[in-house]
Amino acid sequence: MKYLYLHVGPHKTGTTAIQKFMLDNQSVIFKKGILYPKRYMRIFGQHLFRDKLSQRTLDEEDIAFFKDSECDFVISSEDLISLNKSDFTYLKQSLPFLQVRVIYSWRRASFKLYSIWQEVIKHGGTQDFFAYYHEHLARPAMSQMLSPDLKLSMFATVFGKENIIVIDYDASAKHKRLLEDFLTAICLDSSDSELVSALNSQTVQSNVRNQSMSVEDVETVRALNYILSDKASDGTVRSFYQQHIKALSQEDLLYVHNRIKEYISPERVGNYAVDVRAEKIMVQQYSEQLINYEPNTKNQEAAFPATDWLLDFEVHACLERLAHQLSEYISVPDKQHEV
Template structure:
């Protein structure tokens, strides 16, 4: 019997990191259920980058994955690969050769576009992997939203249908009432894992910083640092945000006033309705109500006077870097030679 291969391709900001951590941390228990999450990594970004760069081919990867599955002591009937960056690519034909060896199913989760844009802005500032989006204001960010082609869900799904067939697409809607047990459980249901008895509670990771910390980070050159140094600095910033600034709960990402929110959603309304009709037999894709018109917005603001800025952000950050050992006498550079 042909094995199934689930390709989880995003989108971002739909609990992908939590899903990946759950799958990675439960590598052995999943195998007892016949599910193989290969390569011992949380996220298969390197593998996907190799395929899309042409350095590797999906057909060859499929053979390798099949051998790995064959070598497991358990009877493996399902494999799962996960990388949300796949959805950012305009042409996914490089993945089609997987269908020669596996019964391929594509899992894609959709978040309402207004909420997705707000969350995506916070993440781009926090991680700063894209210099074009690392330091822009929210208004400047919104002006670039046409570049986020993968949240034009109807167009994106049409491409998936052309490659894999509509019958092989599993579309999930990232909303509380449509994922009543949470996104990790919804994902497990999508891959056929419906009994989670004995599994630990699903994790929640990759939360956003507060709005004021995001605005502070926007002015910092994290994108100019190497990833290890960037991670150390970001960790310290998150600690200051939580422990010093007191932002301990889930942070509000609401940035859009009601009129602009409605205008943005109108741009996607026709495509969303098309998806709702084709896959959910209804007219409305997203069911959760919009935030109240008078709901307070998160404030992307930092102190304008230097003394308050130093006291609230800079000094605590330096203290945290020392406390973490990032700034330490043990890291003292070798003395420079006298060049006189």
């Protein structure tokens, strides 16, 4: 039976880098018997395949595409993680001739939560970090962010526990072996000469990642999301903010950013109780699925912004002026602002 390796992310576990590598080296991977299809692709991953599952729109042409090929497949989209049991059951029933193997990257929650919160803000969110964090912390056993076993249990129910592969993302990042570990997950030998050449080529290229913004920029965008909520769709504010930041009032930006800096507090993360709890569960329940597990001994410093900076009346005036400037780019076609 052919395999369908379903790389489900989650977000902030190197999915963009993996997808870019697979796309850049599609022909090399295909020679090894695995197809990373351009079909269903948006940017680097097969995000349109996720849409077909959620909308129940796999048709005869889609089924024939998978059935008529003699190779295995890799489908990668971090958005797959948001689907539910019925969506994956639909996949299994629609492609019964494929053995689905789920690839899940496990990253410790205290390392991941802040990055995920940034993604929420990038896409139009207005919730401050501490409210977001405590929303999950209040019910850790029910938070899929803090309890990876919740999603893994669902995958096990649909596809069987033996068809789950877990990458310890923190261990991969520590040893700079994320791509090699992903190749292992899809049963390819990363020491193969052609794959070694592909890996070496990837390391000399500029890294393609979903880059994080500075704390000051995230907080500024969060406030602008709120002010411009009636004019901008998800992600629009962040996009135009980054594109036109040099055209905005630098005096206002500097004032806002300096006020934000006054309320940033550094914290050590990596060994929170939620991390210890999740690690214990993962080792006890999914030790055979983990392909590169290492006990976490890493701590790192993260900068968390308090919301007190918004109590400054001059900050509000600056934000209103910045929002007015930004709204001109949002409401007028971008080409009219090109120099």
